[in-house]
């Protein structure tokens with residue numbers, strides 16, 4: 526067996542030195558991305574350039590081979606690096622486009638307590654925005670909205686849809702009655718685990734604590750557990766808090782492992798969601814709308830109610846098609862107080878400040894009974910540029 530010439534401590538020192546060099550290089554690359562963004566303002570070029578990304582990835586894969594670094598490894602690392610570069614440029618440009626909303630501290634309301642998925646989404650959203658969070662955990666979605674409305678918070682974070690359990694109706698209903706605007710969105714991976722305060726076995730658990738959503742999202746696994754009681758909490762974090770206080774081997778919370786660690790809980794079983802790909806899309810609401818620079822992709826959300834005549838909704842949707850506007854979501858909710866009347870929520874890819882979208886709004890106004898733009902905001906989902914690997 527070959528004996529290393531260095532001790533483990535010495536080798537680890539070298540690994541740490543390489544890691545800090547990597548960090549310095551990542552920071553330098555980020556800085557260069559900002560320079561690229563400045564140049565794109567001058568040249569009016571869009572932030573995203575898939576052709577450049579493809580060339581860059583292909584060159585990196587070829588260069589990586591010389592170092593015996595395999596292609597999937599290189600591609601996955603550089604997908605993350607490019608995603609960061611695009612999002613850092615978007616954040617920079619949005620700050621310039623909205624100087625009034627660029628505060629160093631943002632007071633953010635979310636369904637608490639600390640550690641909820643809404644809390645994780647809030648952290649995630651502001652991570653590249655050079656903003657410190659003043660956290661305002663709330664007891665309900667209504668309160669999240671109210672404290673932004675009355676000025677105690679600058680932003681509210683609300684979950685709007687999940688890939689397993691679908692739309693979050695309570696949040697849609699809050700949006701019908703608020704004057705707030707949607708100013709951003711973020712997709713958060715949801716990784717549910719069974720979390721306990723003490724070492725125990727799954728067979729010992731006779732009562733679970735969680736929010737109703739995780740019960741739905743993990744229904745198949747939970748059925749396999751048999752006769753286990755399910756207690757409802759206002760959030761996964763509240764469930765974790767309760768389980769931490771009980772310190773019992775017979776109770777468990779369902780929630781995220783990193784949030785569980787905040788409450789001293791350990792995962793007993795991971796990956797319990799019905800779908801492997803379990804994500805929730807969150808929206809950010811604020812008192813004032815934002816402008817989205819036309820160098821980055823934007824989404825617009827409308828609510829509208831149509832006449833109750835045959836084909837009224839189809840007429841509206843044709844407006845999007847005729848203007849080449851892609852619709853990404855259509856949802857309907859009852860209008861409270863008006864039985865059988867529906868309010869439609871529509872998400873489209875498009876910037877409200879564009880001529881095309883102004884025409885769309887004008888045409889829709891003449892076709893609907895009621896229409897309101899809930900917000901126009903940057904799309905922060907950076908889909909990776911794929912290259913052919915041989």
Ligand SMILES: C=C(O[C@@H]1C=C(C(=O)O)C=C[C@H]1O)C(=O)O
Nearest residue numbers: 561572573574575577578607610
């Ligand atoms: C940095 C740029 O912006 C984006 C990010 C890229 C990167 O990080 O390498 C490449 C192309 C663009 O999608 C650029 O245009 O060069």
